[in-house]
Amino acid sequence: MTRQYDGLPGPGPSTTPQSAGWITTPLTADLVRGALELERTEHGLLPHRLPARARAQCDDALLAAAEAKPSGVRLAFRTRATAVELDTLPTKTVYQGAPPRPDGMYDLLVDGSFAARASAPGGNVMTVDITTGSTETRPGPVGTVRFPGLAGRMKNVEIWLPHNETTQLVALRTDAPVEPVPLGGRKVWLHHGSSISHGSDAAGPSTTWPALAASLGGVELVNLGLSGSAMLDAFTARVMRDTPADLISVKIGINLVNGDVMRLRAFTSAVHGFLDTIRDGHPEVPLLVVSPVLCPMHEDTPGPGAFDFTALSAGRLRFRATGDPAERAAGKLTLNVIRDELSRIVKQRAADDPRLHHLDGRDLYGEADFEESPLPDGLHPDAASHRRIGERFAERAFGTGGPFAAAGA
Template identity: 75%
Template sequence: MNSPHHEAAPLSIPLTEDLIRGALDLERTEHGILPHRLPARARAQYSDEQLAMAEAQPSGVRLAIRTEATTIELDTLRTKMAYQGVPPRPDGLYDLLIDGRLTDRASVTGGNVRLVDMATGSAETHPGPVGTVRFTGLPAGPKDLEIWLPYNEVTELIALRTDAPVEAVPARGRKVWLHHGSSISHGSNAESSSTTWPALAAALGGAELINVGLGGSALLDPFTARALRDTPADLISVKTGINLVNADLMRLRAFTPAVHGFLDTIREGHPTTPLLVVSPIHCPIHEDTPGPCAPDFSNGTVQFKAVGDPAETAAGKLTLNVIRAELARIVAQRAEDDPHLHYLDGNALYGEADFAELPLPDQLHPDAATHRRIGERFAELAFGATGPFAAGRA
């Protein structure tokens, strides 16, 4: 598959909304369609570059078509992140799933490069051409195809071509799972978009994923809560904590009301939907040391370190242990009046023993093997027979 020797795909397929899953908004650009994971109203309320990049990287966004095609081509214009003085990041991967099974992978060439100087915070974009991802030699006969877009490249969809007609994959009666979290939920160092831990958990749990994992931006923003409130979903989870610590964004006095407000807003649109609050996974640098978190290039790779003072937790600075305890308390308090609200300790997904076996390569983000472990554990704990997302309960 993905051979350079191919027959052209002669049919031009309109990129209509019903073919695209997992986005909260589709922006028409001068080139084509740019999927977003926050709605325009939310994007207009804060112009932070980190947030803008994260929500426009299409983690969990995929094309879903039913077709007899044996060749499929997708033209895209990517924007790839690069960092001054750091080796180039690997190309993002497009995952091809046939009838739910990962069958092939490919990348595109060309595209824009967004070059960031982490020392100064400045950034500039170098433009590049449209590229094509091509899958050939697909099995004959009708099949459901999904093309998962790279979680780490802003991706404008330009054109779709096949060698047979297509239709949108019809609804399969699956529950829609809406998840919000940090870069770990966004994808961090997962192998590809269909193998981030939320994508793996959704596949194991038989759910349709909408991933609002936003790298560096799980900060209890009210506009994110409103986006979750206004998005139709059967199951909702909110994983929060690590970004609040490593951004050193707020103190305990602000954190507790912000969590309540975030959950209140979600409940305005989803009063009885199963809602799971997930605390941070184990991360030694921030277990008992507050933020901020700073990049460390001393060994030639990007590592992260906590630069706060543990003594300042007495004055309300946040650590992961402080956040876990407070989230557990808040959920227990609210659950007295909200039987559909649940709590999951992130250490049950990845704890101290897991770190000893599968350490975080940069001290902050899990690798591909750890994404798989977290996804499998979440599926068991949330979608399993006694979990809050179990078929009988949800």
């Protein structure tokens, strides 16, 4: 599931001195899963989740940052190594005036089971002024993530890259040879959604809700969750059309509301066009349309969304809706408007497309869940809610009678 630029040169040398007995393995496409393209930089490989042609059609800085943050991207190999080191150059983000963000995490899975979690020191630092949107990046050094103490038997190893940090892959070292892992007949699930699908506020990259659902469903994940950028863009639909997949889902809604990018008339047409484009490349693939999970601030209040500067002054990150509920009459979108329209559209299309399905997002996170585990910033689920959403999606999509039921491991 990884594509490379034509003529991509070979990997550069490691920038970290090797100890005796270490083997440096070239970082090549057959070791990387979940990326749609790999770009050679002066430091190493930069995974992209949108290919160059799509990126060239939109100069939005938010989209550029989102697609380069490797949610769902992982290294996968077989080895008898007892220690693994990965040199990376992350770009860490600091929001001026907001609480500090934790460093991105690297999750180690051995034979499909979580084994360890670590962060990388060093890296670039991008500072964002949330009042103006301006950014400034300070370069930093390459860091090393270490996973020692592994069993010496042959095993499948995955290193999931931080879902919330742009990460350049510099060098992979082990104390025994590595080889690529074949897919082994596992089906590929292609998913597109917003920051919640991207993994905002998840504990780590293997515990975003799509990663958890993929693990429970026994499938290979390609995650096109793009923070702030699930806008029904035609180029994203074309990427999904052209990406090999056995199962496809699209989670539509929250970014259209908090971005205040269209009205109901345009929304209906855009949804049909998005689904039509996907179907051009995947006419028979099970396709699941998921409406928004509960988000009280936008249930009946349109966008745009904005930072709550009163909360920020008290050291808390929160968002608020700034629209007027009365504007729904003029076609402004809210989450309830979108849910009703998505349900109607899928019902209409399913008469001629029996493999098209609908899932109400409130079945994944609804009012009772909000009462028990509120959205910490008013917009994004916390780590425990990611697990809940992932488990419920797996049950409803991959479980008996679900649209992806035949895909199980």
